[in-house]
Amino acid sequence: MAKPRTLGQRFAMSAGVGIVAMGLFAACTSGGGDSVVDQGTSNDENAASGETVVIGFSGPAADHGWLGAINSGAIAAAESFDDVDLRIAEGTNDVTAQIAAVETFINEGVDAIVLLPSDGAALTEVAIKAMEAGIPVINVDREFSSPFAARTTILGDNYGMGVSAGTYICAELGGTDAIVAEIAGIDALPLTQDRTRGFNDALSDCGLEVSARVAADFTVQGGEAVTSQLLSANPHIDAIWNHDDDQGIGVLAAIDAAGRDEFFMVGGAGSRNAMDLIAADNSVLKATIIYPSTQAADGIALARLIAQAKTVGDLITPSVPNRIVLDAPVVTKDNVDQFIDLAFAS
Structure with missing residues (x-):
């Protein structure tokens, strides 16, 4: 009888199967003729400067080293793009104040909002309001309580x-x-x-x-x-x-x-x-x-792609994923x- 695989081995196998499947898919869609898959924008196209997008960012007060890195990472990511205008709400652990900050972004008509909520459930309603106003919301770290509150969610594992x-x-x-x-x-x-x-x-x-x-x-x-x-x-x-x-x-x-x-x-x-x-x-x-303390930085990068109608260049699917869970390496x-x-x- 075969020895049962450990949890770690099963994780590794599932990742390996995914890689093999991607390889097979790529093989089936390339070959002698043109690819049958529209791969969206390339990495070079994504890196090229586009129309300036205004991104609102709101997170909790940086009363913890990790949260401080979240905030500085978002700022650094925005500064790395010459076509991003970042507007930052003051960090707060007050739910009412953060809701007001998001409503300000909505009233200003920003192109996208990156939001690490102090309380995911409490910020869900205002995030839905932003989405209904046509403003894509990128939810970072603490999830909203409704799938309708975010265009993309980025989480640590x-x-x-x-x-x-x-x-x-x-x-x-x-x-x-x-x-x-x-x-x-x-x-x-x-x-x-x-x-x-x-x-x-x-x-x-x-x-x-x-x-x-x-x-x-x-x-x-x-x-x-x-x-x-x-x-x-x-x-x-x-x-x-x-x-x-x-x-x-x-x-x-x-x-x-x-x-x-x-x-x-x-x-x-x-x-x-x-x-x-x-x-x-x-x-x-x-x-x-x-x-990862890079979650908000990743959120800024994806908000830019979404607002500019671009895609993730290395993916076959011509879109930005609606849910990303980052790795937890040792x-x-x-x-x-x-x-x-x-x-x-x-």
Whole structure:
């Protein structure tokens, strides 16, 4: 009887099948004659300057390193195009203020809106209003509660983060009866629930489970407080997954204060300080899982294409996808150089 494939192997196989299918499709549509597929605009056509488009951007207050990188990335992306006029609403965690900002964009008649909502459900109605006014909305990171609220949605892979973290820990610990701990973010958030679910699924695939779990609040102070409790309650741990590198500063402070180093730790998101520690290889932090801070920058790039009636040049389908989920790769000392330029400052 064949040995069941692990979750990680099944992920890899599905990706491989997709690549093969694309190759076969390309082979069927090329060959001796002209292609039967209209591939839309090419990469060269997309890069060429077009009619100026006005893009409104609104996101939460940058009270977290990752959110700061989201905002700066959006600005940098807009500045890289000479045909984009970016109008930025002041960052806010006040739902009413963000709704007002979107309504201002609608009244101004912008060509597209890139929106990272402070609360996806609460911003859904005004996003639908923009769409009904003929303004395409690009929804970033936190999803709206209706498919009619966005032309395109760009997401990080929260479930995939958990799978990546669990798969890495499984590979490091093997099939041992290990003690695995988890330091989550805010348990009330769907993103935290998705990360935990992916982590549990991956651990289960190799016969492990979470032995101890605490939840912080994505802050340095919160990370330090709950980690102190976790370490006091568990005299021995083999591996820890901390969901967020910003709160990881506090997590590592608590670990240092306790003088504990019998375990290794995996972080989450991909901060610069985390990657520097991984590269130095002189702490318990051995890896982090990317949660891309480029989502709003990607949103600006796609908003420009949509507003100019262009397509994604490398895709066969002559359109811009309506849903994009970005990868959640594992960063270790062996590949940190590939990712460090995209790291954000905590």
